[in-house]
Amino acid sequence: MTGPTIVISPAPTANGDLHLGHLAGPFLAADVYTRYARSAGREVLFGTGVQDTSTYVATTAHRLGIDAQALVERSAKEVEATLAALGIAVDAFTGWEERFTSFVTRVVADLRAKGAVRLRPMPFPYSTRTGEYLVDGHVAGTCPVCLADSCAGLCESCGHAVTAGELLDPRSTRDPEDVLEIREVEVLVLPLERYRQRLRAHFADAAGVLRPHAAQVLDELLAQPLPDFPVTYPIGWGIPAPELPGQVINPNAEPVAWTMYCALLAAENRGLEPGSEDALLRTDAHARVVYFLGIDNIHPFAISGLAMLLALGEDYALPNLFLTNEFYELRHEKFSTSRGHLVWGRDLATQVPRDLIRFHLASNSPELQRTSFSREELVALTRTRLVEPWNRVAAKADAWVWRGTLPISERGRADALRVVDRFRVAYELPGFSLHRATETLTQQLARLDRMTVTEGGDFCHQIDVLVRCAAPILIDLAATALAGSDMLPGTDLREVARRTVIEPVRLPRLQPVEV
Known part of the structure; x- marks a missing residue:
């Protein structure tokens, strides 16, 4: 019990x-x-x-x-x-x-x-x-x-x-x-x-x-x-x-x-x-x-x-x-x-989207040693590690929107499962780490950004899984990107990763901030 x-x-x-x-x-x-x-x-x-x-x-x-x-x-x-x-x-x-x-x-x-x-x-x-x-x-x-x-x-x-x-x-x-x-x-x-x-x-x-x-x-x-x-x-x-x-x-x-x-x-x-x-x-x-x-x-x-x-x-x-x-x-x-x-x-939340604040504070989390905040670092880090790669990935996914239901290959499902497992390592106790969670998010965004898309189903599926994994940090992006989906408490992400088909949707964009 x-x-x-x-x-x-x-x-x-x-x-x-x-x-x-x-x-x-x-x-x-x-x-x-x-x-x-x-x-x-x-x-x-x-x-x-x-x-x-x-x-x-x-x-x-x-x-x-x-x-x-x-x-x-x-x-x-x-x-x-x-x-x-x-x-x-x-x-x-x-x-x-x-x-x-x-x-x-x-x-x-x-x-x-x-x-x-x-x-x-x-x-x-x-x-x-x-x-x-x-x-x-x-x-x-x-x-x-x-x-x-x-x-x-x-x-x-x-x-x-x-x-x-x-x-x-x-x-x-x-x-x-x-x-x-x-x-x-x-x-x-x-x-x-x-x-x-x-x-x-x-x-x-x-x-x-x-x-x-x-x-x-x-x-x-x-x-x-x-x-x-x-x-x-x-x-x-x-x-x-x-x-x-x-x-x-x-x-x-x-x-x-x-x-x-x-x-x-x-x-x-x-x-x-x-x-x-x-x-x-x-x-x-x-x-x-x-x-x-x-x-x-x-x-x-x-x-x-x-x-x-x-x-x-x-x-x-x-x-x-x-x-x-x-x-x-x-x-x-x-x-x-x-x-x-x-x-x-x-005050900062009136000037900067809160997802960017949460991402930056998580990336810079003082888990094991003192860390420091500066507005300049927030601008640079969120732009290069989150906003720009996400917007490029979302733009590539647009090419597959409205094409109806797309198949997901065995390799696409396997890669999605690997992503889920990397986030679980960062989120589960006692090894919970904000820093590792955002590092995983950054790495996976960079991978999708580099990817040459030949299989739209695999690409859109991995974006969907990545958003679900990042949802505890990027709360507003997830709420918009997954609106109307089955992102419900208790949804097993490993089961989501094993899906065989996906219907792509248009993804929201993130807005950068200035110093």
């Missing part, structure tokens, strides 16, 4: 819209995989949303001089609009709804009732000027692991969790001149060391499933004793911690509850009735959870997140598919909202 595949892209912070750095990593990859898996007849639940509890909401609202809740609501609308503009179709989009926050509260209360979390003094920087404790986005300093400049919470450079009190040379991000003291506060903590050996065994069994950087980070984290993980913070912005006045739940302690809730909401929106909030993550659901996430999110989802699942009980299935990506940069510098060094996804 097989349950649904739950595809999760971690919710971005609700402090602004999505730029290309967000889209090029987890969002596009999750959408392409979801479209592919559904075309193969699988039940897929794709969820994301916005995280309104992050301290970066409060710091951004302060910098902009606006109300934090107003920023959250505006950001949620912007993120949803940008996902739609790029054709990223999610089944569940979570936000600040009470149904979710109450569930998070119940999860933490349950952990406390089980004795899985406990009160323990932890050090936090304290502002003597404002009388506030500083955590995560409120405080920056030097990472005690890799010595990179980092905010508290998670180090983007090495992937380690860094509690605010551990930062070297801490400084307030709001006022770097503020005098800080280190004070201890009793907060709820999850003793991660209790679960380290089980996590090590879990990821040892998943050898070969993780991408190299993720495997390296997890090996490093699990090779030494794990520090206690703060489940609550002594601050005011966030979900109030149960029975701990003046404290909120650490946003990085939300991933397990959020994954459960996200899966539930996606199932409901697709007409399923999974039951309780946590039903789809229980072993008897036989679901497969797939995370598409940035490498900097590996700790809250794969370390503290899985430890929390273990703490909740034995009947939860531990995910092992964490498809990480590295950072996507703009002209080889990190995207920066404060410096205006960015390209908003929705």
